[in-house]
Amino acid sequence: MDDPLKTCPICNEPCDVEFNTLGKKGCARIKDSSQRRQNRTVQPTVGQRVHIECRRDYTNDNNIEKDLKAYVLDDYTRKLLYQQLETC
Numbered sequence: 001m002d003d004p005l006k007t008c009p010i011c012n013e014p015c016d017v018e019f020n021t022l023g024k025k026g027c028a029r030i031k032d033s034s035q036r037r038q039n040r041t042v043q044p045t046v047g048q049r050v051h052i053e054c055r056r057d058y059t060n061d062n063n064i065e066k067d068l069k070a071y072v073l074d075d076y077t078r079k080l081l082y083q084q085l086e087t088c
């Protein structure tokens with residue numbers, strides 16, 4: 001079993017290259033983004049490794065908004081599909 005501290009909390013892949021080790025502040029930032037995202041929550045711990053790229057993507061304000069919009073759209077599309085199925 002992989003060491004959970006060496007697993008990226010965002011993509012759940014092992015962090016061997018290009019990672020940061022999360023401090024208190026980094027953790028708080030990711031948790032904050034996690035709350036805003038709703039659909040992609042992560043639970044990082046202090047001392048946990050995170051990919052630099054994952055972290056940048058995940059905490060980027062523009063990305064969060066884009067993802068949230070995509071999520072809402074997905075939900076809407078799903079509902080439409082269900083309605084179609086029901087009327088068949």
Ligand SMILES: [Zn+2]
Pocket residue numbers: 008009010011012013050051054
């Ligand atoms: Zn990652």
